[in-house]
Amino acid sequence: MLVKNIAIYIAKAIILGLFMAVIFLLLNANSGKLLDFNQWGKHGDTPLSFAPAVRQAAPAVVNIYNINFVPSRSNGINALTSRQTLQGLGSGVIMNKKGYILTNYHVIKKADEIYAVLQDGRQFNAEIIGMDPETDLAVLRINATELPSASVDLHHIAQVGDIALAIGNPYNIGQTITQGIISATGRNGLSSNFQDFLQTDAAINAGNSGGALIDTKGNLIGINTAAFQVAGENGHGINFAIPIRLAYSIMEKLIENGRVIRGAIGFGGDAVNAKAVQILKLPSFNGVLVTQIDDNSPAEKAGLQKYDVITQFNGHDIPAGMNGLWSLKDFIAESKPGSQAKITLIRNGQTLTITTDIIEKQQPVGE
Secondary structure, eight states: OHHHHHHHHHHHHHHHHHHHHHHHHHHHHHTTOOOOGGGTTSOTTSOSOOHHHHHHHGGGEEEEEEEEEEEEESTTOSOEEEEEEEEEEEEEEEOSTTOEEEEOHHHHTTOSEEEEEOTTSOEEEOEEEEEETTTTEEEEEOOOSSOOOOEEOTTOOOOTTOEEEEEEOGGGSOOEEEEEEEEEOOOOSTTOOGGGSEEEOSOOOTTTTTOEEEOTTSEEEEEEEEEEEETTEEEEEEEEEEEHHHHHHHHHHHHHHSSOOOEEOOEEEEEOOHHHHHHHTOSSSBSEEEEEEOTTOHHHHHTOOTTOEEEEETTEEOOBHHHHHHHHHHHHHTSOTTOEEEEEEEETTEEEEEEEEOEEOOOOTTO
């Protein structure tokens, strides 16, 4: 009797095991995939090494040397001579075969002479094509052939959590790669500043500025620009890069005009808060609250008033919060100077539409 019960138990286990095996095989057959037991324990499509990406991108990252000529007296004689001093050190990215290089404005600011040194050892004088202090970008050009260039995919947008590799020449010790992730993403509008750029914990040190931030495929996703500082000290793991879509747009404008032409109307504003909604009896938080009108500005001449709430610019709705404020600033910055724009606003509970001229935004004095 005992032997019979054991035999029945074993038979049931075998039948159940065979049944589960058939179900498992049928499920895999329906998915169209063959079982490959050799792949078990591996990391799927995640690369175990970033060497291919680095090999693709690194040759296009150059060392930038900012040289100044300093007056000096020779051998006690009153005659003045000059000597070269290294004013600044950074990196740059060759963007195409024509020799255009993207770098940071602060890397080449006030340079008397600029040298770009490629990873194959070639050295070239670089010409300044244009500079944009507002986004800390500059475009250089070298006269050379057989140049490597960065791989750019303007349709790809970096996401928080993506792996990022920073390539540059920190402290002039030679080309170095650091690795991290995208910690936060920013905007791509012409009114952007560093607080709206890509944030990464990939180390960006002195000399990395202007270098490449790439993804694991070797595509350029940003131009390294700065480490966040508090009271003169670096915020560890908080570094910024200019998103490639913004950097590329700025580069095209600098190549075309030598500078970035932004529109302006002469006003200041803020996001609509709960207090403004209550006091001004607004229907929603959408729009931008006008807090300042510049004297003799197009905004003043058009009749824009303090405490107006701008809800549309040239037909574009202005969303709520800081996104609305930055959207309006971008719409204005991207408007062509000399053109006109229609502004829809709320004043004293009434919806009005005014027309304003667009003028060119002036650079801060000293830039």
